[in-house]
Amino acid sequence: MPSLRTYPIHRSLLGIMLAVSCGTPYLIGQAPSTPATGAPVTNPTRFVGTVTAASAGVLSIKTDAGTERKVTVPDGIKIQRIAPGEKDLSKAAVIQFSDLATGDRVLVKIAPEPTTDPVTAISIIAIPQADLAQKQQQEQADWQRRGVGGLVKSVDPGTGIVVITSGAGATQKTTTLHISPATILRRYAPDSVSFDKAKTAPIEVIHVGDQLRARGTKNADGTDVAAEEIVSGSFRNISGTIIAVNQGAMTLSLKDLATKQTVTVHVGPDAQMRKLPEMMAKRLANITKPGEGASTAGKAGAAGSPAGGGQGTQQSPQGAQPGATQASGENGRSARAGGGDMQQMLNRAPAIHLADLQKGDAVMLVSTEGTGDVTAITLLAGVEPLLEAPASTQNMLLSNWSMSSGGAESAQ
Incomplete structure (x- = not known):
């Protein structure tokens, strides 16, 4: 599957303290983390983890505590x-040790003795990696x-x-979400848009300006959604020019165009980095200009819609969406209302690394x-044409991308 940075995944729960499939230790009572092999075991009865090796009656398991x-x-x-998702153990099937495989999720109940690894299992509940x-x-x-998804x-x-x-710009769209007592609400960790790090949180923690992703039943034009699940978070959007790159420290120094202050940016292995080709950046800049997309869209609707009988409109990679206006750009590409194609364009931009960036x-x-x-x-990177856009437009562009490629709708 794509990484959990790519899509929010609704995690399976087993109930009765069994979170075998979800990778979220807080769901199983926050069992104490255990030391390395050979050290005293502090976990009193059970732990959850992923099988890394299985042979000769011994399992190697990486726990959710790491x-x-x-x-x-x-x-x-x-x-x-x-x-996955099953909560009734009466439906569980009995298997043999030989059926366990690397990548399986397991809940292991252990004997109180010995107190050092290897410990002895009393029972095991598993979810196969393929499932x-x-x-x-x-x-x-x-x-x-x-x-x-979008900004609150x-x-x-x-x-x-x-x-x-x-x-x-002209493609901006407003969506109303209806939250019920059955809606699952989660909050991203402050340093990640990875869904597996998000934790349950009430609606009161959602604030104006937050990035938010939801799924549920939409009305015909997608402007009204009965939300079944929501994940939100507060992050900072920064636009600026690189002053220096330190590959050894995995940092870059950036002059924030909004505050005029120097910001040190740490670039870890989980950071998603892409660079826009020049033509793609110019197209995005044109799409986000106020009024520009609306004018082009109107011409496309007259000349290229089925009603008009035109032949000039090229369908987007995902196909036309119900009620979406399409606009033919200078390259014959389309721009769907709601920013869908902007997200796809960003997702298709080449991936880069810190070494690919330089001063200026x-x-x-x-x-x-x-x-x-x-x-x-x-x-x-490669956003010079976009820096002329208003800060609000830049923020919207970033939030759409980070919540779709960093938190849904990518993987095209």
């Missing part, structure tokens, strides 16, 4: 397999099909209504919150 465990599996203990992959692909497709324009905890905006390059990035020292989450 430690490596060795587990002896005696003959005759109960090993069960369940489907997880299939489930996550289904979830990914559902987020793409029924998902919406307003939030009313009393009525459960959140309004978000997406797109930029203009960049736009989504980072952790901070003033003089931040960590990059997503970074876009």
Whole structure:
């Protein structure tokens, strides 16, 4: 599956403290983390993790706390397999040790003795890696099909209504989300748009300006959504020019065009970095100009729509969406209302690394919150034509991209 930076994935729960498939230790009572192999074991009864090796009656498991465990599996203990999302253990199938494989998610109950690894398993509940992959692909497709995202324009905890905006310039779109008691609400960690790090949080933590992603049942034009699941977060959008690049420290110094202050940006291995080709940057700049896209869209609707009988409109890579106006650009490409094609353009831009950046390059990035020292989450280079756009347009462009490629709708 794509990384969890790419799509919010609705995590499976087993109930009765069994979060075998979800990779979220807070769902199983926050069992204490354990030391390395050979050190005293502080976990009293059980832990959750992923199988890294299985041979000769011994499992190697990387726990959700990040430690490596060795587990002896005696003959005759109960090993069960369940489907992702299944909460009823009465539906579990009994399997053999030989059925366990690398990548499987497991909940291991251990004996109180010995107190050092290898510990002895009393029982094991597993979800096969292949079943997880299939489930996550289904979830990914559902987020793409029924998902919406953008910046929070307003939030009313009393009525459960959140309004978000997406797109930029003439393609900007407003969507109203309706939150019910059944809606699953999660909040991104401050330093990541990775869904597996998001935790449950009430609607009161959602603020104006937050980035938000939701999925649910849409009305005909997609402007009204009965939300089933929402994930939101507060991040900083920065546009500026690189002053210096330090590859050894994995940082770059940036002059923030908005504040005129120097910002140190840490670029970790999880940062998503792309560079816009010059023509793509110019096209995006034209799309985001106020009024520019609307004018072009009107001409395209007259000349290229089925009603007009025209032949000049080229369909977008994803096909025409119901109610979406298409606009023919100078390269014969289309710009869908709502910013869909802008997201696809950004996702298709070539990936780069810190070594590809140099002093004087203009960049736009989504980072952790901070003033003089931040960590990059997503970074876009080759943006010189876009820096003439209003700050609000730049922010919208970044938020659409980071929430779609960094948190849905990418993987085209």
